[in-house]
Amino acid sequence: xxxxxxxxxxGIGPEILVEGKKVLDAAGEKYGFEIEWTDYPIGxxxxxxxxxxxxxxxxxxxxxxxxxxxxxxxxDRVRPGVLEKGILLALRFYFDQYVNLRPIKLLHGVSTPLxxxxxxxxxxxxxxxxxxxxxxxxxxxxxxxxxxxxQVARDLYSVKFGLDAESDAEEIAYQIGVLSREGSRRxxxxxxxxxxxxxxxxxxxxxxxxxSDVYGLxxxxxxxxxxxxxxxxxxxxxxxxxxxWFVKNPEWFDVVVTPNMFGDIITDLGAMxxxxxGLAPGGNINxxxxxxxxxxxGSAPKYKGLGVANPIATIWAGSLLLDHLGEHExxxxxxxxxxxxxxxxxxxxxxxxTARTADVGEHVAALIRS
Amino acid sequence: xxxxxxxxxxGIGPEILVEGKKVLDAAGEKYGFEIEWTDYPIGxxxxxxxxxxxxxxxxxxxxxxxxxxxxxxxxDRVRPGVLEKGILLALRFYFDQYVNLRPIKLLHGVSTPLxxxxxxxxxxxxxxxxxxxxxxxxxxxxxxxxxxxxQVARDLYSVKFGLDAESDAEEIAYQIGVLSREGSRRxxxxxxxxxxxxxxxxxxxxxxxxxSDVYGLxxxxxxxxxxxxxxxxxxxxxxxxxxxWFVKNPEWFDVVVTPNMFGDIITDLGAMxxxxxGLAPGGNINxxxxxxxxxxxGSAPKYKGLGVANPIATIWAGSLLLDHLGEHExxxxxxxxxxxxxxxxxxxxxxxxTARTADVGEHVAALIRS
Ligand SMILES: CC(C)[C@H](C(=O)O)[C@@H](O)C(=O)O
Ligand SMILES: CC(C)[C@H](C(=O)O)[C@@H](O)C(=O)O
Numbered sequence: 101x102x103x104x105x106x107x108x109x110x111g112i113g114p115e116i117l118v119e120g121k122k123v124l125d126a127a128g129e130k131y132g133f134e135i136e137w138t139d140y141p142i143g144x145x146x147x148x149x150x151x152x153x154x155x156x157x158x159x160x161x162x163x164x165x166x167x168x169x170x171x172x173x174x175x176d177r178v179r180p181g182v183l184e185k186g187i188l189l190a191l192r193f194y195f196d197q198y199v200n201l202r203p204i205k206l207l208h209g210v211s212t213p214l215x216x217x218x219x220x221x222x223x224x225x226x227x228x229x230x231x232x233x234x235x236x237x238x239x240x241x242x243x244x245x246x247x248x249x250x251q252v253a254r255d256l257y258s259v260k261f262g263l264d265a266e267s268d269a270e271e272i273a274y275q276i277g278v279l280s281r282e283g284s285r286r287x288x289x290x291x292x293x294x295x296x297x298x299x300x301x302x303x304x305x306x307x308x309x310x311x312s313d314v315y316g317l318x319x320x321x322x323x324x325x326x327x328x329x330x331x332x333x334x335x336x337x338x339x340x341x342x343x344x345w346f347v348k349n350p351e352w353f354d355v356v357v358t359p360n361m362f363g364d365i366i367t368d369l370g371a372m373x374x375x376x377x378g379l380a381p382g383g384n385i386n387x388x389x390x391x392x393x394x395x396x397x398g399s400a401p402k403y404k405g406l407g408v409a410n411p412i413a414t415i416w417a418g419s420l421l422l423d424h425l426g427e428h429e430x431x432x433x434x435x436x437x438x439x440x441x442x443x444x445x446x447x448x449x450x451x452x453x454t455a456r457t458a459d460v461g462e463h464v465a466a467l468i469r470s
Numbered sequence: 471x472x473x474x475x476x477x478x479x480x481g482i483g484p485e486i487l488v489e490g491k492k493v494l495d496a497a498g499e500k501y502g503f504e505i506e507w508t509d510y511p512i513g514x515x516x517x518x519x520x521x522x523x524x525x526x527x528x529x530x531x532x533x534x535x536x537x538x539x540x541x542x543x544x545x546d547r548v549r550p551g552v553l554e555k556g557i558l559l560a561l562r563f564y565f566d567q568y569v570n571l572r573p574i575k576l577l578h579g580v581s582t583p584l585x586x587x588x589x590x591x592x593x594x595x596x597x598x599x600x601x602x603x604x605x606x607x608x609x610x611x612x613x614x615x616x617x618x619x620x621q622v623a624r625d626l627y628s629v630k631f632g633l634d635a636e637s638d639a640e641e642i643a644y645q646i647g648v649l650s651r652e653g654s655r656r657x658x659x660x661x662x663x664x665x666x667x668x669x670x671x672x673x674x675x676x677x678x679x680x681x682s683d684v685y686g687l688x689x690x691x692x693x694x695x696x697x698x699x700x701x702x703x704x705x706x707x708x709x710x711x712x713x714x715w716f717v718k719n720p721e722w723f724d725v726v727v728t729p730n731m732f733g734d735i736i737t738d739l740g741a742m743x744x745x746x747x748g749l750a751p752g753g754n755i756n757x758x759x760x761x762x763x764x765x766x767x768g769s770a771p772k773y774k775g776l777g778v779a780n781p782i783a784t785i786w787a788g789s790l791l792l793d794h795l796g797e798h799e800x801x802x803x804x805x806x807x808x809x810x811x812x813x814x815x816x817x818x819x820x821x822x823x824t825a826r827t828a829d830v831g832e833h834v835a836a837l838i839r840s
Contacts, residue, residue: 181679181686189680213717215585234604234647239683244651271651273687277604281614281641307731309551310559313609316551317643340738343713347583347742361677365735368710372717 102425103136105161105168110144110183111399112409112457113171119411119461120169120418123434126465127422131430137169144175144183153186159194163390167421170394171414176401185237191392192230197384198283199290200228200363201420202396204350204370204380207435209442210451212373214347222373224353225298227291228363229284230384233314234277235360244271279314279359284321290387291357292329300332301354305362307339318359342366346373371396378410378450381417383424393421407456410448412438415464437467472795473506475531475538480514480553481769482779482827483541489781489831490539490788493804496835497792501800507539514545514553523556529564533760537791540764541784546771555607561762562600567754568653569660570598570733571790572766574720574740574750577805579812580821582743584717592743594723595668597661598733599654600754603684604647605730614641649684649729654691660757661727662699670702671724675732677709688729712736716743741766748780748820751787753794763791777826780818782808785834807837 106121108114121137128134140162142154162168168191173183191197206212206222214222288304295302304322306315319336326334337345339362345352346369358366371380377397384392395413403409419434446463447453455463476491478484491507498504510532512524532538538561543553561567576582576592584592658674665672674692676685689706696704707715709732715722716739728736741750747767754762765783773779789804816833817823825833 181682184679185682211585213584215581215583234681237680237682239681241683241687244687269652271687273649273684275647275681275684277645277647279643282639307734309554310607310731310734311604311609311645312551312555312607313611314643314645317611317614317641340735343735343739344742344747347717347739348746361680362735364677364680365710365713365732369713369717369739372714376718377714 101134101136102167103138103165104421105165106137106139107142107168107170108139109142109171109173109187109399110175111172111401111404113143113173113399115405115407115457116395116409116411116414117169117171119457119464120414122461123415123437123464123468124169124418124422126468127427127430127434130433130468131427133427133430142187143173144178147183147186148177153183154190162191163195165390167424168390168392169418169421170392172395172397172399174399174401189235189237192384195384195386195390195392196231197386197389197391198229198231198287199383199385199387200230200360201383201385202226202228202363202367202370202380203420204367204374206374207379207439207442209439210375210379212375214350214373217350217373221351224350224356225294226356226358226363226367226370227287227294228358228367229287229360231360232279232283233360234275236276236278238278239273239275241271241273244268277311277314277361279317281317281321284318285325288322288325288357291355292325292332295332295355296329299354302326302332302334303342303353303356304334304336305339305342305356305358305366306336307362308336309338315359322357339366343369346370367396376450377413378448379412379416381413381420383417383420385424391424393417393424407458408449409457410450411457411461415461433468434464437464440467471504471506472537473508473535474791475510475535476507477510477512477538477540479512479541479543479557479769480545481542481771481774483513483543483769485775485777485827486765486779486781486784487539487541489827489834490784492831493785493807493834493838494539494788494792496838497797497800497804500803500838501797503797503800512557513543514548517553517556518547523553524560532561533565535760537794538760538762539788539791540762542765542767542769544769544771559605559607562754565754565756565760565762566601567756567759567761568599568601568657569753569755569757570600571753571755572596572598572733572737572740572750573790574737574744576744577749577809577812579809580745580749582745584720584743587720587743591721594720595664595725596733596737596740597657597664597725597727598737599657599728599730601730602649602653603730604645606646606648608648609643609645611641611643614638647681647684647731649687651687651691654688655695658692658695658727661725662695662702665702665725666699669724672696672702672704673712673723673726674704674706675709675712675726675728675736676706677732678706679708685729692727709736713739716740737766746820747783748818749782749786751783751790753787753790755794761794763787763794777828778819779827780820781827781831785831803838804834807834810837
């Protein structure tokens with residue numbers, strides 16, 4: 101028996117998460133375990149009603165779980181950033197989920213936009229640092245007449261900078277990224293451990309030739325961790341170059357370890373080469389604490405409730421969740437059933453099919469049971 | 471008569487620049503102008519000999535030119551960042567070349583790694599801000615036992631943080647990005663002006679949902695500039711999503727305006743979809759001052775002196791240079807001659823041919839003359 105928290109979130113989040121749970125329940129039946137789901141009503145609707153994003157009580161309750169199954173957040177009625185930072189990033193940071201694990205794998209039967217590449221070429225894992233870098237949320241603006249977002253800041257500025265000035269032409273904004281040696285080390289250790297169980301190659305991503313302070317530290321730490329894993333071969337790649345090689349030679353990669361922001365960028369690119377966002381799962385992992393599994397796509401508000409969203413990314417994230425709980429056999433079965441479902445042509449419109457969200461979930465579940 | 475400064479730089483830089491000059495001279499013969507070239511010995515060799523990157527005198531002299539023709543810099547004997555920051559970025563910043571103009575255009579006869587896409591699909595321009603953002607070079611490290619890069623900092627730290635500590639496990643690095651309202655506005659104005667002469671669409675790239683301070687300002691300014699150009703249609707794209715659409719739907723784009731660092735990343739991706747780095751030119755433009763034109767690739771030290779480097783990116787950058795000088799007809803002729811050269815199969819190994827660097831330059835020059 102496992103207790104797992106679930107957060108449907110916004111837009112298509114709830115409906116795809118229903119399919120994910122359906123599949124994980126089927127896997128439980130087949131492999132002899134049960135999941136007790138507890139749902140949390142976190143998301144835009146509640147935020148708009150009560151102003152609450154994630155409450156202190158919820159954080160305390162959620163910390164009793166080893167896993168959270170997460171749909172997606174984001175809503176057109178809310179300014180960009182509020183839900184992302186107030187919910188998704190808040191959970192990643194609060195639970196210190198320092199590994200964002202994102203497999204980039206082209207499944208059989210899925211087409212990639214890359215000419216001449218197949219499933220044997222596109223099969224690697226991005227290990228994205230998930231708690232530091234430019235995601236720490238430190239920054240500010242000054243010399244502006246107004247700052248549309250923050251009334252508080254406005255009050256502050258009006259004292260500091262004389263906001264009765266005629267113009268805000270001189271306004272300046274800054275943003276700070278922070279990397280720690282320990283924060284870099286632990287995610288790299290995770291990446292090297294993973295590589296030792298795969299093809300023993302790790303690529304480090306940075307831009308140390310320009311952002312030399314943060315990524316200079318990153319490189320130093322990487323060099324140290326690499327020395328402690330002599331059977332793993334390594335290379336440094338600048339982030340700009342990585343985007344090229346993902347497209348030109350994805351077969352070169354095995355494990356890619358990257359700071360947070362570059363990880364965000366290159367995993368969306370990765371999602372596209374593996375067939376699209378509808379297929380890309382992610383795990384936010386704290387090996388000692390509460391981890392969280394989610395599709396990497398957003399909430400696609402305009403498809404909400406239409407039953408057309410592709411639930412595969414979420415179902416695959418469920419497989420990562422099972423893996424995390426130690427149910428490796430069941431986790432593998434879920435991925436095989438996803439491949440079977442694609443082979444059977446039971447796919448949504450984004451993959452060229454006519455199946456509905458629930459059809460896909462049911463087909464995957466049925467294949468697992470059979 | 472134009473006076474143009476040239477900087478060959480490192481690795482393959484000098485040899486590809488020779489071809490570029492050859493082509494521009496041919497264009498001059500044909501279209502009735504002459505270029506007087508003055509070469510500056512800036513690069514790794516001199517740096518290693520004398521410690522000089524760019525001298526004050528050189529900066530003063532260079533400011534008398536409207537255009538610099540630049541090869542590439544970077545050398546294995548020098549730590550990453552020293553030449554990039556001390557030469558390339560120093561010139562971009564000193565001359566306030568706030569527009570980094572990077573056409574992403576698939577030429578006829580070149581193959582793209584994207585399945586089913588052709589020259590009609592891949593034809594847009596990235597306007598990258600080139601003087602702000604995370605490229606300002608502000609940052610630092612602290613709580614470290616040592617900082618391999620900076621003896622000065624080491625001395626500082628040993629006072630501040632007691633560097634006789636047993637461990638540097640607590641070391642932290644930070645990096646600051648800065649955006650100004652005016653710096654954002656002027657590059658956006660350039661992008662909208664360009665779009666008005668093209669298909670009247672501008673895409674703004676940011677990550678305002680996470681890096682809300684700098685890119686929140688960027689969005690506000692973009693909204694204002696867009697309002698002043700009502701015939702241009704606009705959209706916001708998050709940087710992660712942009713990398714997907716470059717690969718999936720490059721035909722959606724016309725003009726893309728982006729902060730510096732994201733511009734660096736997405737233009738390398740752009741270079742790949744237009745057939746590779748050997749084909750991607752860039753202009754660093756200050757409309758009122760000294761501009762600089764270069765291939766966007768690096769110095770590829772291992773190919774230095776072998777005569778195998780593809781000079782097309784540099785030659786194309788030369789076309790941007792001519793355009794900048796007002797020689798529009800000649801500029802067009804250079805691009806047409808590049809296409810003719812590709813059609814004639816006179817291409818280097820990276821494009822599947824057997825031609826040598828000089829063969830390509832001579833062929834392009836001959837086509838212009840004929
Ligand atoms: C929604 C957003 C805050 C998030 C991120 O930037 O991490 C998303 O893009 C992702 O990759 O999970
Ligand atoms: C060499 C490097 C400093 C440079 C940059 O990051 O701008 C390069 O990648 C480019 O795109 O011109």
